[in-house]
Amino acid sequence: MHHFEVEPYSGEVWRFVEAQHKNSTMKLVDSEAEQETLERLLDETKPPVPKSCSHLHYLLFTPFRYEAIRSTRFRRVGQPEGVFYCAESIETAAAEVAFYRLLFFLESPDTDIPVEPFEMTAFSVSVQTDRAWDITRDCSGLYTDPQNYDACHLLVDNAIAAGAELIRYRSVRRHDGKNLAILSCAAFVSVAPINNEGWKFRLTKDRVTVRKSFGAGSFEFLRSDFAVDRRVAASD
Numbered sequence: 001m002h003h004f005e006v007e008p009y010s011g012e013v014w015r016f017v018e019a020q021h022k023n024s025t026m027k028l029v030d031s032e033a034e035q036e037t038l039e040r041l042l043d044e045t046k047p048p049v050p051k052s053c054s055h056l057h058y059l060l061f062t063p064f065r066y067e068a069i070r071s072t073r074f075r076r077v078g079q080p081e082g083v084f085y086c087a088e089s090i091e092t093a094a095a096e097v098a099f100y101r102l103l104f105f106l107e108s109p110d111t112d113i114p115v116e117p118f119e120m121t122a123f124s125v126s127v128q129t130d131r132a133w134d135i136t137r138d139c140s141g142l143y144t145d146p147q148n149y150d151a152c153h154l155l156v157d158n159a160i161a162a163g164a165e166l167i168r169y170r171s172v173r174r175h176d177g178k179n180l181a182i183l184s185c186a187a188f189v190s191v192a193p194i195n196n197e198g199w200k201f202r203l204t205k206d207r208v209t210v211r212k213s214f215g216a217g218s219f220e221f222l223r224s225d226f227a228v229d230r231r232v233a234a235s236d
Helices: 024-028 032-044 058-064 090-106 150-161
Strands: 007-018 084-087 118-134 166-170 178-182 195-203 207-212 218-222
Touching: 007 090, 058 084, 084 090, 090 118, 090 178, 090 195, 090 207, 090 218, 150 166
Parallel strands: 118 166
Antiparallel strands: 007 084, 007 118, 084 178, 118 195, 166 178, 195 207, 207 218
């Protein structure tokens, strides 16, 4: 296992979430007041927000609120400690979303790909810490396997033990892209999202086109861009 030294990090980072302008509970009530009451009651049934995160907007504290229901790169299934995944650029964040949406339909060949695009909200937040682990300079390939996260799970154990608040790592889904795994709410400078942007993801069998809902901005990811992942390659 490699050893990394803590070092400073600061920047504005991006994350995609389900479109925030739509509220699914609104269709169940007759007024905004009733909707607020329903949202409050629903929130009371959820796990408590960690005290170290309680001053933050819900989009920031939510990844720290729930146990992991599946294994991810820096989090084991059932792990209570949260991880806020984000990217240094909006294009890298979009690549992560595009990959998993495309993979879902590749692994469910009987499911029709929607004709209409699905909507997501991208938001940015400012982070700063003196206790970052930057593993982007590591060329061993241990931490960039598309599916096997064992080395990453051992690494995050060591990072937490060393007091690291975030891990900077290479994106597996976009060449030259850089991601962050934020391990502590103390790394957030802003207590709420700085920017919110609407984006539309349109899928076909061989590509994902991503366009900004308002204003200029678009990306395109080909299925072949993700072929380094064995699950994508196996579907060809």
